[in-house]
Amino acid sequence: MFAYRLVCANSGSPGADGTDFEDIEQKIGIDAFLSELAQDLKDKTYTPSPVRRVMIPKVDGSQRPLGIPTIRDRVAQMAVKLVIEPIFEADFCPNSYGFRPKKSAHDAVDAIAEALHRGYTRVIDADLSKYFDSIPHAQLLAVVAERIVDGAILHIIKLWLKAPVIGEDKGGTRRNVGGGKANSKGTPQGGIISPLLANCYLHLLDRIWGKHQLRWKLKARIVRYADDFVVLCAGKVDAPLNAVRQVLGRLDLTLNETKTRIVDARQESFNFLGFAIRVSKGWKSGKSYPHACPAAKSLAKIKQRITQLTARERTPIPLEDIVWSMNVTLRGWANYFHYRNSSVILGKVKTHAEERLRIHLMKRHKIKDRGIGLGRFPSQQLYTKYGLYKVPTTAGWKSAHA
DSSP states (O other): OHHHHHHHHHOOOOOTTOOOHHHIIIIIOHHHHHHHHHHHHHHTOOOOOOEEEEEEEOTTSOEEEEEEOOHHHHHHHHHHHHHHHHHHHTTOOTTBOTTOTTOOHHHHHHHHHHHHHTTOOEEEEEOBTTHHHHOBHHHHHHHHHTTOOOHHHHHHHHHHHTOOEEEEOTTOOEEEEEOSTTOOBOOOBTBSSHHHHHHHHHHHHHHHHHHTTHHHHTTEEEEEETTEEEEEESSOSHHHHHHHHHHHHHTTOOBOTTTOEEEETTTSOEEETTEEEEEEEOTTTOOEEEEEEEOHHHHHHHHHHHHHHTOGGGTTSOHHHHHHHHHHHHHHHHHHHOSBSOHHHHHHHHHHHHHHHHHHHHHHTTOOOHHHHHHHSOHHHHHHTTOOOOOOOSOBOHHHHO
């Protein structure tokens, strides 16, 4: 029941069977749904349904495959995760921040800033080639089996890894696009258990780095958020880069050489978790400090989204709904990016939101002259009368510096 509540709180789309939360609650009944699932798990007759594949467009024009299990499988995965996650948490290293309790992306950005402040300014901005699709099942299950001895749990995890993947072509025809018993690599990006399994496998990189004391021998620190990681070096980068390649080679993983960069953070910035990070100098004091603000891609993405929400073709939609959708988007973006040195970028987002809502109102009222529009819909009125969310523009780094 607790697992079901957590899955329900995450909402999400239905899986390959088309069953959503409303169907479960109104047609099947939550108690009946959960008792049947629990009985299947106890009797060891549980088998996962095929995973539904959805392609998510990326900023660069490419697409990222997302695997959506059925709600039934998501509840089972959540229940297993609740039991086994604390076991692995006891092992995980402090330099790992992704998808872990009481750790966040902001903690990872702070760790990078602290390393830059201590002189680790030569940065290997690493990128793994299709990590979730290339995790070898046999090695992953061996890593899990180091800490989990229950054969039934190991069997269920193997079933999830081997689940067939169902996609749809442009005509809406469903077909098998991957997975199955013959598949020996990958874990669906979108499954509830997948981030934990991904962390378990890349934990080997953290563990080898710590066991051989490479942080001190090579003067190199790793900061990792799931499959995104950077290596911050106080000396030369050749030895740390070779060490990373060697470890990943042993794990049957590869660096994406075209996207992996060597950056001197004193000369240029690098992107990590949506932030652009570099070493800057204060214009008053002239002292160096780690500077982290929303990256150019993050700014472009939110501006594009706000532009879409206020497009001309949306004028028939009630104005309250337009403003509500803008507010949800802006609030979510600001909650994440109102951090460290974000004031200038947040100011640009605030200005863009005001301009787009004003243009939208001008379209509704058939006003073509921008001067008249500015007089008719001044910025203050956008907040007081129409209820636009006010993006904060005060410095988000005060608490971090304190």
